[in-house]
Amino acid sequence: MPELLEVENCVLAYDDIPVVKQVSFALETGSIGCLLGPSGCGKTTLLRAVAGFELLSSGEIRLRGQVVSHSGWALPPEQRRVGMVFQDFALFPHLTVAGNIAFGLRHLSERERRTRVRELLELVGMPGYASAWPHQLSGGQQQRIAVARAIAPRPELLLLDEPFSSMDAELREQLAREVRGILKQEAITAILVTHDQYEAFAMADEIGVINQGRLMQWDSGYNLYHRPANRFVADFIGQGAILTGEVLNEQHVNSELGIIPGRIPEGCAPGCKVDLLVRPDDIQHDDDSELRARVVEKAFRGAEFLYTLELHTGTRILCFAPSHHDHAIGEAIGIRLEIDHLVMFRQERQTT
Ligand SMILES: Nc1ncnc2c1ncn2[C@@H]1O[C@H](COP(=O)(O)OP(=O)(O)OP(=O)(O)O)[C@@H](O)[C@H]1O
Numbered sequence: 001m002p003e004l005l006e007v008e009n010c011v012l013a014y015d016d017i018p019v020v021k022q023v024s025f026a027l028e029t030g031s032i033g034c035l036l037g038p039s040g041c042g043k044t045t046l047l048r049a050v051a052g053f054e055l056l057s058s059g060e061i062r063l064r065g066q067v068v069s070h071s072g073w074a075l076p077p078e079q080r081r082v083g084m085v086f087q088d089f090a091l092f093p094h095l096t097v098a099g100n101i102a103f104g105l106r107h108l109s110e111r112e113r114r115t116r117v118r119e120l121l122e123l124v125g126m127p128g129y130a131s132a133w134p135h136q137l138s139g140g141q142q143q144r145i146a147v148a149r150a151i152a153p154r155p156e157l158l159l160l161d162e163p164f165s166s167m168d169a170e171l172r173e174q175l176a177r178e179v180r181g182i183l184k185q186e187a188i189t190a191i192l193v194t195h196d197q198y199e200a201f202a203m204a205d206e207i208g209v210i211n212q213g214r215l216m217q218w219d220s221g222y223n224l225y226h227r228p229a230n231r232f233v234a235d236f237i238g239q240g241a242i243l244t245g246e247v248l249n250e251q252h253v254n255s256e257l258g259i260i261p262g263r264i265p266e267g268c269a270p271g272c273k274v275d276l277l278v279r280p281d282d283i284q285h286d287d288d289s290e291l292r293a294r295v296v297e298k299a300f301r302g303a304e305f306l307y308t309l310e311l312h313t314g315t316r317i318l319c320f321a322p323s324h325h326d327h328a329i330g331e332a333i334g335i336r337l338e339i340d341h342l343v344m345f346r347q348e349r350q351t352t
Pocket residue numbers: 014015019037038039040041042043044045046195
């Protein structure tokens with residue numbers, strides 16, 4: 001059985017300048033994917049191509065195995081059974097909440113329409129709001145109604161373009177989780193576009209990190225954090241420091257933090273220089289450890305402090321410590337490595 005959506009070797013260009021370069025990924029029915037990347041990386045352009053608003057320079061897009069876009073041709077958006085939710089609340093101000101949700105249901109009888117609107121209001125947790133007007137709703141409520149309106153006609157695929165970006169970080173994550181629950185209940189396949197990794201983690205099953213039009217890695221949030229495919233993903237996802245190391249043998253590397261075991265990148269002989277990714281959770285504060293580092297910055301995070309520590313070499317690393325370990329700036333504290341998988345990349349500049 002084919003995947004619901006297949007994007008294969010897609011290239012998109014504006015004025016002959018490619019902004020999406022050879023991107024391929026696939027989504028199974030019921031799965032939520034995310035295109036994540038910095039501003040201008042091409043994620044909206046790619047989403048618009050999936051919707052049918054942009055023409056491909058080359059490549060192919062298939063829905064249920066049927067080609068809907070290929071070089072220079074696109075099945076029009078209204079023939080794709082694709083729903084969309086945008087960043088700015090696109091509710092019709094002159095229609096009530098019920099009128100907005102019913103907008104795409106004109107093919108149904110009056111009774112069926114009323115039943116579906118009631119069902120969706122329940123689903124988005126706003127059963128008493130049928131006759132409210134959009135301006136009477138909060139931003140989060142408006143976006144919930146926008147989602148209800150988009151999924152009312154049961155699209156095969158729902159596309160969400162930065163739907164929560166005008167909200168503050170906490171509400172954004174909460175709404176992303178809620179909308180995930182709604183989509184999962186209705187078994188709707190969806191693609192979210194965002195530059196916010198926490199929103200992506202809260203909502204998506206699979207995330208594609210894009211940089212300058214190229215897909216760097218398509219993977220679960222867990223793997224992007226713990227097994228980044230390259231330096232860009234390692235820097236973009238989560239926090240951490242990059243240390244320099246030198247390969248000692250097939251299993252060990254020598255670094256500013258001592259000799260550490262890890263999987264040596266392919267083609268790296270002893271003596272090869274590598275970059276090591278060290279996450280804040282890889283470093284444990286331990287008063288009894290001989291390895292010490294100086295506190296240069298600290299940020300209170302409630303249960304924890306995020307310490308920026310300087311090693312004797314001058315390199316800075318990050319460390320979470322329970323907030324009852326309240327150390328002063330300038331103090332040298334004991335640290336211990338607790339690295340499960342050491343992530344390392346071959347340094348690009350070397351020739352050996
Ligand atoms: N209509 C257009 N004409 C010419 N260039 C465009 C057009 N739309 C987008 N671009 C360019 O294409 C590149 C990708 O834009 P796109 O909007 O897809 O990025 P994005 O990752 O969604 O960014 P953002 O998060 O800022 O919306 C950018 O360099 C942008 O300037």
